[in-house]
Amino acid sequence: MPTDEDTTVAALRREIAQFIRERDWEQFHDPKNLSMAIATEAGELMEHFRWVKNDPSREQVRDPQAKAAVAEELADILAFALSFANAVNLDITSALHAKMAKNARKYPADQYKGRY
Amino acid sequence: MPTDEDTTVAALRREIAQFIRERDWEQFHDPKNLSMAIATEAGELMEHFRWVKNDPSREQVRDPQAKAAVAEELADILAFALSFANAVNLDITSALHAKMAKNARKYPADQYKGRY
Amino acid sequence: MPTDEDTTVAALRREIAQFIRERDWEQFHDPKNLSMAIATEAGELMEHFRWVKNDPSREQVRDPQAKAAVAEELADILAFALSFANAVNLDITSALHAKMAKNARKYPADQYKGRY
Amino acid sequence: MPTDEDTTVAALRREIAQFIRERDWEQFHDPKNLSMAIATEAGELMEHFRWVKNDPSREQVRDPQAKAAVAEELADILAFALSFANAVNLDITSALHAKMAKNARKYPADQYKGRY
Numbered sequence: 200m201p202t203d204e205d206t207t208v209a210a211l212r213r214e215i216a217q218f219i220r221e222r223d224w225e226q227f228h229d230p231k232n233l234s235m236a237i238a239t240e241a242g243e244l245m246e247h248f249r250w251v252k253n254d255p256s257r258e259q260v261r262d263p264q265a266k267a268a269v270a271e272e273l274a275d276i277l278a279f280a281l282s283f284a285n286a287v288n289l290d291i292t293s294a295l296h297a298k299m300a301k302n303a304r305k306y307p308a309d310q311y312k313g314r315y
Numbered sequence: 316m317p318t319d320e321d322t323t324v325a326a327l328r329r330e331i332a333q334f335i336r337e338r339d340w341e342q343f344h345d346p347k348n349l350s351m352a353i354a355t356e357a358g359e360l361m362e363h364f365r366w367v368k369n370d371p372s373r374e375q376v377r378d379p380q381a382k383a384a385v386a387e388e389l390a391d392i393l394a395f396a397l398s399f400a401n402a403v404n405l406d407i408t409s410a411l412h413a414k415m416a417k418n419a420r421k422y423p424a425d426q427y428k429g430r431y
Numbered sequence: 432m433p434t435d436e437d438t439t440v441a442a443l444r445r446e447i448a449q450f451i452r453e454r455d456w457e458q459f460h461d462p463k464n465l466s467m468a469i470a471t472e473a474g475e476l477m478e479h480f481r482w483v484k485n486d487p488s489r490e491q492v493r494d495p496q497a498k499a500a501v502a503e504e505l506a507d508i509l510a511f512a513l514s515f516a517n518a519v520n521l522d523i524t525s526a527l528h529a530k531m532a533k534n535a536r537k538y539p540a541d542q543y544k545g546r547y
Numbered sequence: 548m549p550t551d552e553d554t555t556v557a558a559l560r561r562e563i564a565q566f567i568r569e570r571d572w573e574q575f576h577d578p579k580n581l582s583m584a585i586a587t588e589a590g591e592l593m594e595h596f597r598w599v600k601n602d603p604s605r606e607q608v609r610d611p612q613a614k615a616a617v618a619e620e621l622a623d624i625l626a627f628a629l630s631f632a633n634a635v636n637l638d639i640t641s642a643l644h645a646k647m648a649k650n651a652r653k654y655p656a657d658q659y660k661g662r663y
Contacts, residue, residue, distance in 0.1 A: 203324035203400075206408040212319060218415060222422065223429040227482050230385070231364040231372035235481040237392060238357035238586055242474020244399075245354050248347040249467040250459050250663045252601050256347035260403045269346070270405050273396060274414035276353060277407060280392055283360075284319075287376045289386050291393060292322040298390035299334060306338060313339040315598045343598050351597040354470055358590020365583040366547045366575050369484050431482045435560060435632075438640040440551035450647060454654065455661040462617070463596040463604035469624060470589035476631075477586050480579040488579035492635045501578070502637050505628060506646035508585060509639060512624055515592075516551075519608045521618050523625060524554040530622035531566060538570060545571040 208291050215281045225286075233283040237276055244272035324407050331397045344402050352395040360388035440523050447513045460514050468511040476504035556639050563629045576630050584627040592620035 201210075219228055247269055248256045260266045284291050317326075335344055363385055364372045376382045400407050433442075451460055479501055480488045492498045516523050549558075567576055595617055596604045608614045632639050 201408055201412070202406050203328060203408050206324050208319035208322050208324060208327065211324065211408065211411060214411075214415065218419070221424040222427050224431075226429070227431065229369045229373050230376050231367060231369050232481055234357070234361040234364050235477050235583055235586075238354065238361050238583075238590075239474045239478050239481060241350070241354035241357045241392075242471045242477075242586075245350040245467050245474075246471045248350050249464055249471055251347060253345045253347050257345050257402075260346050266403065266405065269403060270410040271414055271417075273399060273403075273405070273407070274410040276357075276392075276396055277411055278414065280389060280396065283389060286373075287382065287385060287389075289382065289389070290318050291389070292317055292319045292327065294386040294390040295327060295330075295393055296317070298387055298394065299330065301387075303334070308337040311338050313342070315340075315343065348597055351467060351470075351593050354467075354474075355590045355594050355597060358470075358587045358593075361583050361590075362587050365580055365587055433640055433644070434638050435556035435640045438556050440554050440556060440559065443556065443640065443643060444551060446643075446647065450651070453656040454659050456659075456663075458661070459663065461601045461605050462608050463599060463601050466589070466593040466596050470586065470593050473582070473586035473589045473624075477582040480582050483579060485577045485579050489577050489634075492578050498635065498637065501635060502642040503646055503649075505631060505635075505637070505639070506642040508589075508624075508628055509643055510646065512621060512628065515621060518605075519614065519617060519621075521614065521621070522550050523621070524549055524551045524559065526618040526622040527559060527562075527625055528549070530619055530626065531562065533619075535566070540569040543570050545574070547572075547575065 211277075212281050212285055212291075215278055216285050219282060219285075228282050228286050230283065230287060233279050233286060236279040237283065240272060240275040240279060244269065244276060247272070327393075328397050328401055328407075331394055332401050335398060335401075341402075344398050346399065346403055349395050349399040349402060353392055353399065356388060356391040356395060360385065360392060363388070443509075444513050444517055444523075447510055448517050451514060451517075457518075460518050462515065462519055465511050465515040465518060469508055469515065472504060472507040472511060476501065476508060479504070559625075560629050560633055560639075563626055564633050567630060567633075573634075576634050578631065578635060581627050581631040581634060585624055585631065588620060588623040588627060592617065592624060595620070 219225055247259070247265070251259060260269055281291075284294075335341055363375070363381070367375060376385055397407075400410075451457055479491070479497070483491060492501055513523075516526075567573055595607070595613070599607060608617055629639075632642075
């Protein structure tokens, strides 16, 4: 079974692209709709945590069933995020590195230790 | 420069984990807060498309500046999604494969061609 | 049956406050949780429209059943928004008037006619 | 200055409708776009609370400046929610009463005291 250790971002993107293509769903997967889909799924992930406090939210996901439910929501978010990258033709790794470099300048590690 | 073709999901996860650790931010990155952060960034991505129609949203991201702005929002979403996977200790590739298998049963390609 | 014509914002706020108080739920209704709840319900409202285009979304809500479903989601959003106003002790009417005055300065009607 | 005590929901709806009409923005205010706008503004409200814990989120809004910022975000959410009600032609008071009656059956006060 492939895991994060031996799977490239491009491989996941191609799997999602194929799933969408086989159903002729590219017509629905434009940037507007995909941004809505990501946000909708993010709402579903939040729903698991909206009435628990921060520390109990860590406990909650130790339960295997709760963790499995949460894994499905995260998978939905990521599936649409990967499809967004496909639709817009952008390299996720490059985008992430560029943003992290920007954040590293905005939040130098020594000044932002333990605080936002 | 590393790209999606030669970068594993695990490599990205480790980079995010290190960025958070260097700032001692694990204390903030619990499932509740991270679900809020993903949803907030998803809202920022949507903001680019909320008044345009579907087809123009495809045009919009062809402009390099608009594409760069959208790439930053997607990077933010993914950074928090990767951090969520780290906090909860779940394998993204496995979660995605499990969800896609479930969706393939729910939406057989021959029955859902071109429709949702 | 009371309608929008004969119901004050304060009356709705008091009804929500009573519903929450009767269940001893004020402990959960802090600004953080309520902001998550509003966003989660907003996600559920979006879910009805994520794959339809703009004009068909107007058609869709003409169907009485679809309209009723959408009315429930809007009610959820508003219930939490009213509870947020209660928790934070802010006057909705004043907040809305202040924001509209600000927006009227930002978007003068003659300059923003038909465009954003 | 009108407040929640002497302002009907219908009065607020009419003010929003007039603001939109004066700018010829009804063309943008369809159910799809408005659901995105509500969710986007809900994301902005959350942004104020994403790294604070629950009890500190109550403290935070006691500061007048923080409260004013949060009031603006809530106003944005409500403005789009009221515009949604206008676009879909639904009575907010009736929708809210119907949903509260349903929730009262789902969560009887004696069984759900202090718990969700």
